[in-house]
Amino acid sequence: MENTFQNKVLLIESTDQVRVDFYKKTYAHVAGGVLVFVLFEYLLLQSSMIVNFMMSMTQGWRWLIMLGGFMLVTNYAESTVLKTTDKNTQYLAYALYIFAQALIFVPLLYIAIYYTDGSELVQQAAIVTLALFAGISAVVFVTKKDFSFLKAGLTVGFFIAMGLIIAGSLFGFDLGLWFSVGMCVLAGGSILYQTSNLVNKYGTEDYIPASLGLFASLMLLFWYVLRIFMSRD
Template sequence: MSNMNPYASHATYDVAQASEAERTTFIHKTYMHLGGAIGLFVGLEFLLFNLVPAATMESLVTRMLSGYMWLLVLGAFMVVSWLARSWAEGGASRGAQYAGLSLYVVAEAIIFLPILYIAMRISPDIPAMAGVLTLVTFGGLTVMVFVTRVDLHWMGKYLFMAGLLAMGLILCAVLFGFNLGVLFSGVMVALAAGYILYDTSNVMHHYRTDQYVAASLALFASVALLFWYVLRLVMAFSSND
């Protein structure tokens, strides 16, 4: 399970009051950093799957998913996520902000190992298919917000509550050993889409113009969440063929 996007900004900043040039520069930097984060994620996964021997990878994935180990992995991921957020969004140096973004990308790369390994066992084409679907969906949602220029800051509290409910269901599924199924994955895709709309709106209206690292981290968290559940859906449909 990817995280419930704890990086979304909930405060009001001054992007909307900035000059057109400052706003354009901020948005450009945000999406450049998002592209860099996605590139780093893909590169890390490529290295892990091509440099780690297959037997070692299988053993690692098996250990991550065995018993309550997955709960420990999720717990460690949440701690790392909080640390990365504090570095990226705090008033720390630019280097610390980049360290937060990098740390989060590395954490996502690790937590994605089991699902990508299983997906590739079903078909090597599944990750690429899910990636394309994710990017197309993200692009469409982004264009919609930029064209309408709508302020969706009000969605934050509802997305937060939905994320808590989803986390509770995931925890119960791990503890009691039941499968949440395709319907849950579909609902989570919708939730991830909501986060993307919300984060994109915040990029346009509610960040300071010097917070492009934090903004890119928020967007990357939402894209990773979307990719996780699109991947689950593609795996489910591929397994039924």
């Protein structure tokens, strides 16, 4: 997610205190996004109508329609938080994106909770995801390297992944464990890239766009870590 604001004060050109405050705001908003996601997910899973509908959308072309809708919401949210400086509009776009994430997670979490080891498996996957997220993010802050060079590789990787997902949905084959492992690697690269942008590319008031980018990468990682955990059963 590239920042398009013009005539802004870049974080990298600011004082240490400004940067620290920015990091605190950004990660507080990521944590807030996770809490809102959990709340949305809890409410959605209480509705049998929503659960049944989302489960019905997991097969073949229906899942492709769901993914297409999710991608449209993602593009809208990302473009909105980058093109406006109005914080209320940015928060609304962020909330919309979190809701879209919660909705698309309904089938996976429903299966994980009710057909495998229950909430314990989800908790284990969440702990592993947060540990990986923290560790990968720390690499950027410790090394202070610019990982923007990853953009081209990530773009190619995600296009290949989407092609495999489309083929799997249309022709009914399971992508398997190694696909999930590969997607975890891509998600890790995305976290490196987004965290690098956090340090090197954003302006001092861009903490909501930065939060959305990090939250998106975190959710992608959680999705495939959870799938790996579920594959053990």
